[in-house]
Amino acid sequence: MKTILTATFLTCLCITGNAQINHGYPINPVPFTSVKVTDKFWGQRLQASREVTIPLAFNKCEETGRYENFVKAAHPSDTYKVEGLSFDDTDVYKTIEGASYSLQTYPDKKLQKYIDSVLVIVAGAQEPDGYLYTARTMNPKHPHNWAGKERWVAVENLSHEFYNLGHMVEGAVAHYQATGKRNFLDIAIKNANLLCETFGPEPGKIAVAPGHQEVELALVKLYRATGDTRYLNLSKFFLDARGKYEGYDRNSKDQFRCGAYWQDHLPVTQQDEAVGHAVRAGYMYAAMTDIAALKDDSDYLKAVDKLWNNVVGKKLYITGGVGATRHGEAFGRNYELPNSTAYCETCAAIANCMWNLRMFMLHGDSKYIDILERSLYNGVLSGLELDGSKFFYPNVLSCDKGGSLRSPWFDCSCCPSNLARFIPSVPGYVYSVSDKGMYVNLYGANTADVVLKSGTHLKVVQSTEYPWDGNIKLAVDPDKIEAFDVMLRIPGWVRNMPVGSDLYAYTDKNIPVIDIYVNGEKVDYDMQKGYAVLSRIWQKGDIVEFALPMDVHKVLANEQVEADRGYLSIERGPIVYCAEFADNNGEVMNFLMNENQKFDVQPASEMFDGVVLLKDTDARRIVSENNYTTIKEKEDTLTLIPYYARSHRGGRRNDSMVPV
Ligand code: FUB
Ligand code: ZN
Numbered sequence: 001m002k003t004i005l006t007a008t009f010l011t012c013l014c015i016t017g018n019a020q021i022n023h024g025y026p027i028n029p030v031p032f033t034s035v036k037v038t039d040k041f042w043g044q045r046l047q048a049s050r051e052v053t054i055p056l057a058f059n060k061c062e063e064t065g066r067y068e069n070f071v072k073a074a075h076p077s078d079t080y081k082v083e084g085l086s087f088d089d090t091d092v093y094k095t096i097e098g099a100s101y102s103l104q105t106y107p108d109k110k111l112q113k114y115i116d117s118v119l120v121i122v123a124g125a126q127e128p129d130g131y132l133y134t135a136r137t138m139n140p141k142h143p144h145n146w147a148g149k150e151r152w153v154a155v156e157n158l159s160h161e162f163y164n165l166g167h168m169v170e171g172a173v174a175h176y177q178a179t180g181k182r183n184f185l186d187i188a189i190k191n192a193n194l195l196c197e198t199f200g201p202e203p204g205k206i207a208v209a210p211g212h213q214e215v216e217l218a219l220v221k222l223y224r225a226t227g228d229t230r231y232l233n234l235s236k237f238f239l240d241a242r243g244k245y246e247g248y249d250r251n252s253k254d255q256f257r258c259g260a261y262w263q264d265h266l267p268v269t270q271q272d273e274a275v276g277h278a279v280r281a282g283y284m285y286a287a288m289t290d291i292a293a294l295k296d297d298s299d300y301l302k303a304v305d306k307l308w309n310n311v312v313g314k315k316l317y318i319t320g321g322v323g324a325t326r327h328g329e330a331f332g333r334n335y336e337l338p339n340s341t342a343y344c345e346t347c348a349a350i351a352n353c354m355w356n357l358r359m360f361m362l363h364g365d366s367k368y369i370d371i372l373e374r375s376l377y378n379g380v381l382s383g384l385e386l387d388g389s390k391f392f393y394p395n396v397l398s399c400d401k402g403g404s405l406r407s408p409w410f411d412c413s414c415c416p417s418n419l420a421r422f423i424p425s426v427p428g429y430v431y432s433v434s435d436k437g438m439y440v441n442l443y444g445a446n447t448a449d450v451v452l453k454s455g456t457h458l459k460v461v462q463s464t465e466y467p468w469d470g471n472i473k474l475a476v477d478p479d480k481i482e483a484f485d486v487m488l489r490i491p492g493w494v495r496n497m498p499v500g501s502d503l504y505a506y507t508d509k510n511i512p513v514i515d516i517y518v519n520g521e522k523v524d525y526d527m528q529k530g531y532a533v534l535s536r537i538w539q540k541g542d543i544v545e546f547a548l549p550m551d552v553h554k555v556l557a558n559e560q561v562e563a564d565r566g567y568l569s570i571e572r573g574p575i576v577y578c579a580e581f582a583d584n585n586g587e588v589m590n591f592l593m594n595e596n597q598k599f600d601v602q603p604a605s606e607m608f609d610g611v612v613l614l615k616d617t618d619a620r621r622i623v624s625e626n627n628y629t630t631i632k633e634k635e636d637t638l639t640l641i642p643y644y645a646r647s648h649r650g651g652r653r654n655d656s657m658v659p660v
Contacts, residue, residue, distance in 0.1 A: 024290070024293045024294035025293045025358070025361035025362055026361070026362070026364065026434055026435070027360065027361045027362075027364055027432050027433070027434040027439065028361065028432060028433055028434075029357065029361070029428050029429065029431070029432045030428070030430070030431040030432060030433060030438075030448060030450050030451075031428055032101065032104075032105070032424075032425055032426070032427035032428030032429075033104045033105060034448055034449045034450065034451075035427035035428065035430050035431065035446050035447075035448040036105070036427070036446055036447045036448070037427050037444065037445070037446045038445045038446055038447060039444045039445030039446065039464070039465075039466075040609070040610060041444060041466075041467060041468075041609070042426060042427070042444050042446075044386075044609050045381075045384075045388070045423055045426075046105075046423065046424060046426075046427075048386070048387055048388030048389075048423075049098065049102065049388055049419075049420065049423040049424050050102045050106055050424070051388070052387055052388035052389050053098070053384075053388040053389070053416070053419060053420045053423065054095060054098050054099050054102060054420050054424075056388075056389060056408065056409075056416075057091065057094075057095040057098070057413075057416055057417050057420040058095055058099070058114070058118075060091070060408070060409045060413065060416070061091055061092050061095060061118075064084070064088075064409070064413075065083075065084065066084075066088050066089065066091055066092055067092065067118065067121055069084070069088060069089065069125075069134040069135070069138060070089070070092070070121040070122050070124060070125040070134055071121055071124070071125075072134065072138035072139075073124075073125035073132075073134040073137035073138040074121070074124035074125050076137055076138050076139060076140060077138070077139060078139050078140075078141045078142060079139075080138045080139040080142075081139075081142075082135055082136075082138060082139055082142065082143055082144040082145075082147075084135075084144075084411075085144075085146075085160075085411070085412055086135045086144045086146040086147055086158065086159055086160045086164075087160040087163055087164055087212075087414075088134075088135075089132075089133070089134055089135075089164050089167075089168075090160075090163065090164055090167040090168075090414070090417065091413050091414075091416075091417040092118065092122065093164075093167040093168045093170070093171035093172075094167055094170075094171060094417035094418060094420060094421045095417050095420050095421070096115055096118065096119075096171045096174075096175055096184065097167070097170050097171035097174040097175070097420075097421040098417075098420035098421035098422070098423070098424050098425075099111055099115055099420075100115070100171070100174040100175040100177070100178035100179070101174060101178065101421065101424035101425050102424045103178045103179065104177070104178045105424070105427075112179060115175065116181075116183065119175075119183045119184050119187070122184070122187060123183070123187055125137060125138075126187055126190065126191070129194055130190035130191045130192075130193055130194035131151060131191065131194055132164075132165075132168065132187065132191050133147070133151075133159075133161050133164055135147050135159075135160075136151065144159075146158040146159055146160070147159045147161075152198070152206065152208070154211075155208050155210060155211055156208050156209055156210070156211050156262075156264070157211050158211060158212075159211065160211070160212050162195075162210040162211075162212070162214070162215040162238075163210065163211075163212040163213075163214045163215065165188075165191050165192065165195065165215050165218070166213075166214030166215035166216070166217070166218035166219075166283075167214060167218070168187070168188045168191065168218075169188045169191075169192060169215070169218035169219065169221060169222050170217075170218045170221060170421075171184060171188075171421075172184040172185045172187065172188035172189075173185065173188075173218075173221050173222060173225045174421075176225065177225070185225070188222070189222070189226070192219065192222055192231060192234075193230075195215075195234060196230045196231070196234055199234065199237070199238075200233075200234060200237055201237060207237075207241050207244075208238075208241060209238065209241040209242040209243075209244070209262075209264050210238055211262050212262065212277075212279075212280050213238075213262070213263070213280045213281075213283045213284035213287065214283045215235075215238065216235045216238050216239055216283070216284065216287035216290075217235070217283055217286050217287040217290060217354075219231040219232065219234055219235035219238075220232060220235050220287060220290040220291070220294065223235070223294075232294060232295075235287060235290070235291065236291050236295060239268050239284070239287060239288060239291060239300075240267070240268070242263060242264050242266075242267060242268050242284075243259075243264060243265060243266040243267035243268065243270065243271075244267070260275040260276045261276045261277055261280075261328050261330065262276060262277060262280050263275065263276050263277075263280060263281055263284055268284070268288055268300070268303060269299040269300060269302070269303045270303070271303055271306075271307060272303070272306040272307065272310060273307075273310050273334070274307055274310050274311045274315055274322075274331045275330070275331055276328065276330050276331065277328055277329050277330050278322045278323030278329060278330060278331055278343070278345060278348035278351070279323075279329065279345060279347045279348045279351050279414070281331065281351075282322070282347075282348055282350075282351025282352055282354065282355050283351050283354070285304055285307055285308075285351075285355045286351065286354045286355040286358050288300050288303060288304050288307075289304050289355060289358035289359055289362055290358060292304055292362060293358070293361065293362050301362070304359065304362075308355075308359060308368075309501070310334075311331075311352075312367075312371060312499055312500055312501045312503065313501040313502070313503055314334040314335050314501075314503065315331050315332070315334065315335075315336075315337070316337075316371070316499060316501075316503060317337055317342060317344055317379070317397060318374075318378075318397075318498075318504060318555060318557070318569045318571070318576055319344065319349075319374070319375075319378035319379045319382065319395065319397065319576050319643060320349060320352060320371060320372075320373075320374035320375030320376070320377075320378050320379040320380075321342065321344030321345075321348065321349050321352075321375070321378070321379035321382075321395055321397075322344065322348050322349070322352055322379075323342075323343040323344055323345050323348045324336050324337055324338060324341075324342060324343060325338075325341070325343055326341065326343050326394065329343055329345055329348075330343070334560075335558065335560040335561045335562070336562075336563075337557070337561050337563055337564065338563045339396070339397040339398040339563055339564070340396055340397070340398045340399060340400075341396070342394070342395070342396050342397045343394045344379060344394055344395040344396070344397070345393060345394055345395075345415065346379075346380065346382075346383030346384075346391065346392060346393060346395060346415035346418065346419065347414050347415050347418045348379075349375045349376075349379030349380045349382075349383065349395070350380055350418050350419070350422045352371065352372075352375045352379065353372045353375050353376055353380065353422070353429070356368040356369065356371045356372040356375070357369075357372055357429060360372070360432070360441070361432070363529075364434065364439075364529055365529040365530060366441075366489045366490070366491070366492070366529060366530025366531055367492060367497070367500035367529075367530060369441045369442070369489055369530075370491055370492040370493070370497070370498075370499065370500060370530070371499065371500070372429065372441075373442060373491065373574045374498075374499065374574065374576075376426070376429070376442075376574075377467060377574045377575055377576075377644065378574075378575070378576045378643050378644060379395060380419075380422065381644035382395045382643055382644045382646070383395055383406075383415055383419060384406075384419050384423070384644075385406045385648070386608055386609050386645065386648060388423075389408060390405070390406030390407055390408050391406050391407060391408070391409075391410075391415050391416040391419060392404075392406050392407075392415070392647075393407075393410055393412075393414075393415045397578075397643075401581060401586070401587075403580075403581070403646070403647055403650075403651035403652070404647060404651050404652050404654060405647055405650075405651040405652060406647060407654065427446065429441065429442055430442045430444065430446060430448065430462075431448055431450055431460070433450060433451070433452055433453055434453065435453050436484065436485045436487070437452060437484035437485035437486055437487065438450055438452065438458065438460075438476075438484070438485070438486055438487065439487045439489070439531065440462075440474065440486065440487065440488050440489060441489050442489075443462065443464055443466040443467075443472055443548075444462065444464065444466050444467075445462055445463055445464055445465075445466075446460075446461075446462050447459070447460065447461050447462075448460040448461075448462070452478075452482075452484060454482065454484070456478050456479060456480060456482050456484075457478070457479045458476055458477060458478050458479075458538075459475075459477040459479075460474065460475065460476055460477070461474070461475040461477075462474050462475075463475075466573070467573045467574050467575055468550075468573070468603065468611075468612045469550065470547050470548030470549060470550045470573060471545075471546075471547045472545070472546055472547070472548065473543065473544070473545050474486075474488075474543070474544040474545075475541075475542070475543050475544075476538055476542045476543075476544060477540050477541065477542070478538050478539065478540065481537060481538070481539045481540075482537065482538060483535070483536065483537045483538070484535075484538060485533050485534065485535045486533075486534045486538070486544065487528070487531035487532070487533050487534075488516070488531060488532045488534070488544070488546065489530060489531055490514055490527070490530060490531065490532050490548070491548065491573075491574065492530070493553065493571065493573065493574065494511075494512065494514065494548050494549060495511055495530070496508075496509055496510065496511050498553070498555055498571075502558055503557065503558050503561070504555050504556070504557055504558070504569075505555070505556050505558075506553045506554065506555060506556075507553075507554040507555075507556060507568070507595040508551070508553065508554070510551070512549050514532065514546055514547070514548065514549075515546065515547075516532055516534065516544065516545070516546040517544070517545045517546065518534065518536070518542060518543065518544050518545075519541075519542060519543055520543075520545075523536075532546075548573070550572055550573045550601070551572070552570060552571075552572045552598075552599045552601065552614055553570070553571050553572065554568045554569070554570060554593070554595055554597065555568065555569040555570070555571060556568060557569075567593075568593045568595070570599070570614060570640055572601070572612070572614065575612075575642045575643070575644075576642070576643045577614055577640040577641065577642060577643060578640060578641060578642075578643040578646050579591065579638060579639065579640050579641075580641055580646050580647075580649070582649040582650070583613075583639035583640075583641060584636075584637075584638060584639055585636070587621070590621045590622045590623065591619055591620070591621045591636075591638050592619070592620045592621065592622065592633065597616055597619070598616065598618075599614040599615060599616050599640070600614070600615045600616070600617065601613075601614060602614070602615055607641070607645075608641070608642075608645040608648065609645075611641060611642050611645055612642075613639055613640065613641060614639070614640040615637060615638065615639050615640070616637065616638045617637045618635065619635070619636055619637060619638035620633045620634065620635060620636070621633070621634055621636050621638075622634075
């Protein structure tokens with residue numbers, strides 16, 4: 001017998017129009033603007049993002065004085081007390097980024113006008129040479145206490161000057177691509193140019209390693225948007241600068257003093273274990289993957305491969321979340337994956353998706369999309385209230401009775417604004433193209449206009465009830481008859497490979513054969529790197545059909561994960577499940593599980609946003625009787641809900657999250 005794995009619950013872009021942009025990768029995602037979501041699951045989330053999350057984040061920026069910081073910076077005074085966090089500006093930038101994505105699919109003049117008005121105050125805060133950092137500019141004599149006395153002296157520490165610029169650039173590129181207007185892009189370019197003039201390997205310039213990575217991947221985006229190679233070179237320069245700083249005590253056991261906290265303990269090409277702050281790491285690994293691809297750099301390539309193997313082999317939660325400890329918001333030791341104290345910051349799950357998309361674009365292997373999908377449906381969505389109005393910062397895998405509830409905002413609100421920008425970008429993760437043809441990576445009902453590398457346009461219509469049902473129908477309509485490959489991802493959860501490492505394994509070892517039909521006829525296909533490759537001459541009206549078996553899997557963690565010994569986790573399709581008090585007579589910790597346990601699959605369209613429940617009507621739990629003198633097993637029904645849907649029915653709120 002195994003006991004069940006948690007308490008309150010239990011876990012058991014580039015973007016313009018339709019053009020393909022050269023990412024420097026052999027595989028390019030189909031821009032999200034070319035993919036129109038037609039299903040309920042993602043349709044609801046996109047709508048909530050547009051109607052709730054983005055307006056809420058803008059309101060919070062106003063209400064909490066984030067806009068006012070820009071106004072103050074336009075009229076500095078040594079009477080201003082610089083409050084909040086040194087990266088509060090980024091919530092404004094990230095929300096503009098999300099709103100810009102939203103504008104591309106749902107044009108909205110009022111929203112565009114609102115953003116323009118915000119950009120007026122942002123522009124007002126920029127110093128004449130391009131520097132833009134309200135935490136200093138509003139009161140240069142007494143800047144924020146993380147800012148350092150002078151510009152950039154604390155950039156290797158907590159000033160976040162480069163982190164702010166990174167989010168500014170990402171927001172500005174998105175805004176430019178959405179609107180064609182340069183009012184944000186020019187601000188970001190001016191600031192980025194100041195960096196190019198100030199930092200770099202040339203004599204007289206400063207060499208530093210940014211204390212919070214983000215600017216590196218943003219500079220790559222700016223390079224792609226402008227073609228200016230200075231940005232690409234500066235990105236690599238910042239990455240190469242890591243591991244050289246002498247200010248740390250490398251032997252210190254305190255992670256904040258040893259440089260590992262911000263991945264500055266070794267040159268990036270020598271890093272092979274994911275350590276330190278998980279969001280910093282995720283953004284850095286994403287940027288390293290960009291450099292590996294764009295500069296064709298084999299040292300970078302080897303490093304990201306090793307880091308990926310470490311994360312996926314030893315440091316990944318079953319939810320696709322990363323970051324085991326609140327102390328330093330950081331990765332733990334290998335196999336250190338506690339459940340009730342898991343950190344799993346929402347931003348880290350987002351960073352994990354961003355990194356894994358890039359790894360796929362580089363290698364064309366579905367194992368990266370498996371991680372992306374796992375993080376997306378579980379680690380990321382768990383951070384978001386179903387109606388888009390509240391957020392989790394850490395995402396624990398188990399908690400006490402009553403549990404915790406999502407909050408509308410935090411003192412440190414990185415996660416809400418990250419969700420505001422990430423969710424509208426999700427349709428951009430569905431399809432990709434290479435010289436060979438089209439990859440279908442994520443499943444969900446949508447229509448897409450895919451431009452192959454040959455220039456041929458495909459109208460693709462995907463029909464499915466995924467993630468609840470594995471039947472998938474794909475209409476592929478090329479505008480001319482052409483030979484190419486359609487590569488269908490056969491998820492790891494179908495192929496007995498939950499995560500592409502031995503960190504997790506299913507108790508059942510079945511690998512079902514997937515029959516694929518084109519125009520009603522069963523076709524042969526090759527399996528390559530996790531894709532069923534359909535090579536044929538395609539023509540208008542071709543229909544592909546197949547079914548991904550949605551078995552309920554019981555998952556065992558590697559024995560070395562001490563926290564999971566004796567526990568099972570349950571999943572079906574891409575969804576990780578949990579048990580919550582509300583469905584289980586107020587108690588879930590005492591259920592017993594075994595490897596032969598069977599679950600009924602019960603659609604519950606009335607619950608949450610319409611979910612599928614898993615029920616075992618023959619489950620057993622341990623109860624005590626006679627004032628704890630007798631312990632016995634009792635039959636009961638165990639009900640599981642999707643992990644992402646937990647914490648909607650009571651608990652405590654914690655709005656005061658700040659970095660530790
Ligand atoms: O430091 C900026 C952001 O605040 C980090 O990415 C989050 O982990 C939070 O600490
Ligand atoms: Zn965050």
